[in-house]
Amino acid sequence: xxxxxxxxxxxxxxxxxxxxxxxxxxxxxxxxxxxxxxxxxxxxxxxxxxxxxxxxxxxxxxxxxxxxxxxxxxxxxxxxxxxxxxxxxxxxxxxxxxxxxxxxxxxxxxxxxxxxxxxxxxxxxxxxxxxxxxxxxxxxxxxxxxxxxxxxxxxxxxxxxxxxxxxxxxxxxxxxxxxxxxxxxxxxxxxxxxxxxxxxxxxxxxxxxxxxxxxxxxxxxxxxxxxxxxxxxxxxxxxxxxxxxxxxxxxxxxxxxxxxxxxxxxxxxxxxxxxxxxxxxxxxxxxxxxxxxxxxxxxxxxxxxxxxxxxxxxx
Amino acid sequence: xxxxxxxxxxxxxxxxxxxxxxxxxxxxxxxxxxxxxxxxxxxxxxxxxxxxxxxxxxxxxxxxxxxxxxxxxxxxxxxxxxxxxxxxxxxxxxxxxxxxxxxxxxxxxxxxxxxxxxxxxxxxxxxxxxxxxxxxxxxxxxxxxxxxxxxxxxxxxxxxxxxxxxxxxxxxxxxxxxxxxxxxxxxxxxxxxxxxxxxxxxxxxxxxxxxxxxxxxxxxxxxxxxxxxxxxxxxxxxxxxxxxxxxxxxxxxxxxxxxxxxxxxxxxxxxxxxxxxxxxxxxxxxxxxxxxxxxxxxxxxxxxxxxxxxxxxxxxxxxxxxxxxxxxxxxxxxxxxxxxxxxxxxxxxxxxxxxxxxxxxxxxxxxxxxxxxxxxxxxxxxxxxxxxxxxxxxxxxxxxxxxxxxxxxxxxxxxxxxxxxxxxxxxxxxxxxxxxxxxxxxxxxxxxxxxxxxxxxxxxxxxxxxxxxxxxxxxxxxxxxxxxxxxxxxxxxxxxxxxxxxxxxxxxxxxxxxxxxxxxxxxxxxxxxxxxxxxxxxxxxxxxxxxxx
Numbered sequence: 001x002x003x004x005x006x007x008x009x010x011x012x013x014x015x016x017x018x019x020x021x022x023x024x025x026x027x028x029x030x031x032x033x034x035x036x037x038x039x040x041x042x043x044x045x046x047x048x049x050x051x052x053x054x055x056x057x058x059x060x061x062x063x064x065x066x067x068x069x070x071x072x073x074x075x076x077x078x079x080x081x082x083x084x085x086x087x088x089x090x091x092x093x094x095x096x097x098x099x100x101x102x103x104x105x106x107x108x109x110x111x112x113x114x115x116x117x118x119x120x121x122x123x124x125x126x127x128x129x130x131x132x133x134x135x136x137x138x139x140x141x142x143x144x145x146x147x148x149x150x151x152x153x154x155x156x157x158x159x160x161x162x163x164x165x166x167x168x169x170x171x172x173x174x175x176x177x178x179x180x181x182x183x184x185x186x187x188x189x190x191x192x193x194x195x196x197x198x199x200x201x202x203x204x205x206x207x208x209x210x211x212x213x214x215x216x217x218x219x220x221x222x223x224x225x226x227x228x229x230x231x232x233x234x235x236x237x238x239x240x241x242x243x244x245x246x247x248x249x250x251x252x253x254x255x256x257x258x259x260x261x262x263x264x265x266x267x268x269x270x271x272x273x274x275x276x277x278x279x280x281x282x283x284x285x286x287x288x289x290x291x292x293x294x295x296x297x298x299x300x301x302x303x304x305x306x307x308x309x310x311x312x313x314x315x
Numbered sequence: 316x317x318x319x320x321x322x323x324x325x326x327x328x329x330x331x332x333x334x335x336x337x338x339x340x341x342x343x344x345x346x347x348x349x350x351x352x353x354x355x356x357x358x359x360x361x362x363x364x365x366x367x368x369x370x371x372x373x374x375x376x377x378x379x380x381x382x383x384x385x386x387x388x389x390x391x392x393x394x395x396x397x398x399x400x401x402x403x404x405x406x407x408x409x410x411x412x413x414x415x416x417x418x419x420x421x422x423x424x425x426x427x428x429x430x431x432x433x434x435x436x437x438x439x440x441x442x443x444x445x446x447x448x449x450x451x452x453x454x455x456x457x458x459x460x461x462x463x464x465x466x467x468x469x470x471x472x473x474x475x476x477x478x479x480x481x482x483x484x485x486x487x488x489x490x491x492x493x494x495x496x497x498x499x500x501x502x503x504x505x506x507x508x509x510x511x512x513x514x515x516x517x518x519x520x521x522x523x524x525x526x527x528x529x530x531x532x533x534x535x536x537x538x539x540x541x542x543x544x545x546x547x548x549x550x551x552x553x554x555x556x557x558x559x560x561x562x563x564x565x566x567x568x569x570x571x572x573x574x575x576x577x578x579x580x581x582x583x584x585x586x587x588x589x590x591x592x593x594x595x596x597x598x599x600x601x602x603x604x605x606x607x608x609x610x611x612x613x614x615x616x617x618x619x620x621x622x623x624x625x626x627x628x629x630x631x632x633x634x635x636x637x638x639x640x641x642x643x644x645x646x647x648x649x650x651x652x653x654x655x656x657x658x659x660x661x662x663x664x665x666x667x668x669x670x671x672x673x674x675x676x677x678x679x680x681x682x683x684x685x686x687x688x689x690x691x692x693x694x695x696x697x698x699x700x701x702x703x704x705x706x707x708x709x710x711x712x713x714x715x716x717x718x719x720x721x722x723x724x725x726x727x728x729x730x731x732x733x734x735x736x737x738x739x740x741x742x743x744x745x746x747x748x749x750x751x752x753x754x755x756x757x758x759x760x761x762x763x764x765x766x767x768x769x770x771x772x773x774x775x776x777x778x779x780x781x782x783x784x785x786x787x788x789x790x791x792x793x794x795x796x797x798x799x800x801x802x803x804x805x806x807x808x809x810x811x812x813x814x815x816x817x818x819x820x821x822x823x824x825x826x827x828x829x830x831x832x833x834x835x836x837x838x839x840x841x842x843x844x845x846x847x848x849x850x851x852x853x854x855x856x857x858x859x860x861x862x863x864x
Contacts, residue, residue, distance in 0.1 A: 157573065255567055
C-alpha cells in the first residue's frame, strides 16, 4: 500500500511538472504578452521605449525557459509569484479565494446531484418501463440537453425578476448560491441518473443477484447490499473523472451569476496572458486531477473488495 | 523667468461652482471645445432645485463587466478609472462634456511660451487619512513616473517636464523642456496620490489600498466581485449624498439588464445587448445617456504589403463597403459612420470637411481598374500574377466584430477582393501587427481624441509605439510634432484638421464606425446632469447624486 502510494505520487509529480512545462512553453511560443493589455484601447500615448522598459521590469524580455525555471524555482519555495494584472495581491491568495468558491459550488452541486440521481436511477431500473422510468429518462435527457447558459437565464428571469425570491447574481447570502448550484447540478444529475440506471440494470441481471434472491433475501436487502453496491462503481469513476472538468464546467455558470471563482479567473487570465496566474491554476488543477484519480482508485478498493492494492505496485 | 501675464483664470463663485472669467482666452490656451460654448453658463454642479431636500444615504450600485483589478491611477481602462475617480482627484479633471475642470487646482496659468505652468492649489483639502493635500503630493505624483525604476506606463506623458518646483504648500510650478500641449488633458488630469503614503507602501500595495482626496474612500475590495466605497465626510466639496458607492462585476450583459430591472442595481456602466439598450431607452423608469465613443472601430491595414500599398486599392475598399447599412444591420443603429481618425464627439478638433466615402461600388471597381488590378477567372482581381487578397484577424470569440468582418468580406468580394478571416487572441494580434507580420486586423483603437486630446502620434507617426498600419508620411509626422508643441487651440486645430484630411485621402486603415455608449440609470438616481457629451465620464459626479427610496 505504502509503495503503491509512493509510486503513484512520484508519477503524479512528474505529470504535474510536464503539464506546467507544456503550458508555459505554449503560452510563450504564441506571440504576445500581458504588456499589450496595459494599453487598453489606446488613448493615453505610450512610446516603444516605455513598453520595453515595462517588459524589462517584469522580466518578460528574458527567454521563456529562463522565465520557466525562475517560476518553478519560486514555486518549490512556495512562492506562486505575482499577477501581472492584479499586481498588489500574491497569486496564491487570489487562487485560494477563487478556488474556495469554485470548490463549494461544485461540492454542493455534486452532493445535490448524487442525492437526487442515485435513488432515481435505482428506482428507474427497478421499475423499468413504468411511468417513473419514463419520467426519469425524459427528465435526464432534458437535463443534459438544456444548455447551462440558457437554463441560468431562465431561472434568473423566473426567480429573480418574476417571483423576486432570489438575487439575479452574486453570492452575498445563501440565496445567491441556490440558482448556480441547481444549474450545475442539473446536467450532473441527469448524467448520474442515467449511469445509475444502466449499471443497476446490469447488476440486476447478474448471477449473484439471482442467487441472493434464491436464498430468500428480501427484495430490499438484495437491492441495497448486492445491486446498489456493485452499481456504484461506475458512478465513483464518473465523479472522479469529472474533477478534471470542474474548470470548464463552471466557467459559464460563474460568468452568468457573477461568481468570482476559478473558472472566471482562468478565462480572464488567459485573455490577459497573466502567466503567473495561469501557471498556478494549471498547477492546482494538475494536483487536483492527480489526487482525484488516486482517490478514485482507492475508493474502488473500498467499494469493491476484489480490487486489491497490494498486487498493483508494479504498474 | 516667470510667465509674462496670466492668461487663464478660473474662479470659484460658490462652493463647488466654477466660472471662467475669460472664456475666449481659456479656449485659446486649453482647447476647450465649441461644445462648452454651446452649453451656456459654465457651471459644473447640478444642484437639485426641488422644494424638498434630496434624500440622503443608501448604496448606489453600478454594474461593470470585468474585474476591478486595480485601484491605482496608474492602471488604465474605463472600469478601473471609474473606481479611481471616486477615490482620487486631479489638479484638472475631464468632465462628461470633455471639458477641462479645475478640481484640486484653484486656478492655473500657462506662460506665453508654454514652458511654465503654475497651479494654485485649493487649501484645506484632506486625504482620507486626514493628512492635508499640498504641493508636495503633486510633485511626488508626477515625478514618480519619471523614475525608470518604476516602469511607469505614463512615463511619456511626463517626459517633457524639466523640473517641478513647490514655492509654497499651495503652489506648484512645472517647468518644461519643451512645450507639450498633451500635458493639459493627460498629465494635469492624472489623479494625485499622497506622497507620505504612496512612497511608504509602494505602487503594488497602493493598487489594493489607495488613499486619495476623493469623495469616497475604500471600504472593501474584492476585485472580481465588487468594490465597495463609502462616503468620505471630510471631502472638500462636501460629503457625498449617498453613503456607499459600489461597483459590481457582472460579466454577462443580459444579467446586467435583469439586475437593473429587478432594482438590484441602479446603473450599468458597460453597454447591454443592443436590444436591451433600445428597450431601456424607451422605458420611462430609466434615464439613458447615449453618446458616441472616442475609439475608432477599424480594420488596420499593413500599408507595406504590396497589394495594400496602393492608395487607390485602400480607397476602393472604402467605396465598396456600405457603412450605413453596416451600422443598421450589424450594430442595430448604435454606431455612427467614421469620417476619419477623430470622433465627432471631440467637437473642437473634429473635421467634417474631408473626402467622403459613400457607398459606391462602381467607383471602387473603377479605382481598382485604374490601379491595374484586373478580374481573374475566379472573379478575384490580380496583377502580375499576384491575387488581390489579404487576411484579416478577428479577436477570438468576438461576437460583435466577427459578423462585421463577414459583412466586409462580402462587400469586398463584390468588387473582386478576397479577404480571408482568421481568429487569434488579442495579445497575439497586437504583437504580430506591430512586427508587420500580418495584413490586417479588426479591432477598436483610439487614433487621437482620447479625453478630447487630438494627438495621434502613437498610431499615425512612422515611429509610433502602436503604428499598427506601418503607415509613414513625413507630412503627418511634421503635423503631429507641431501639434503636440502648440498650445494655442485655434492653431492646433489647423494641424489636426489637416491630419484628418490626409487620413481620409490616404486611408491608412479602413475606418468604419464609432460605437455608441449607453449609460443607463434608474430614475431613482437623482441629480444627474441633463445632458452629456461622453457618458463614461458621468460617474465622477456620483458624489452629487442621491437615491430616491
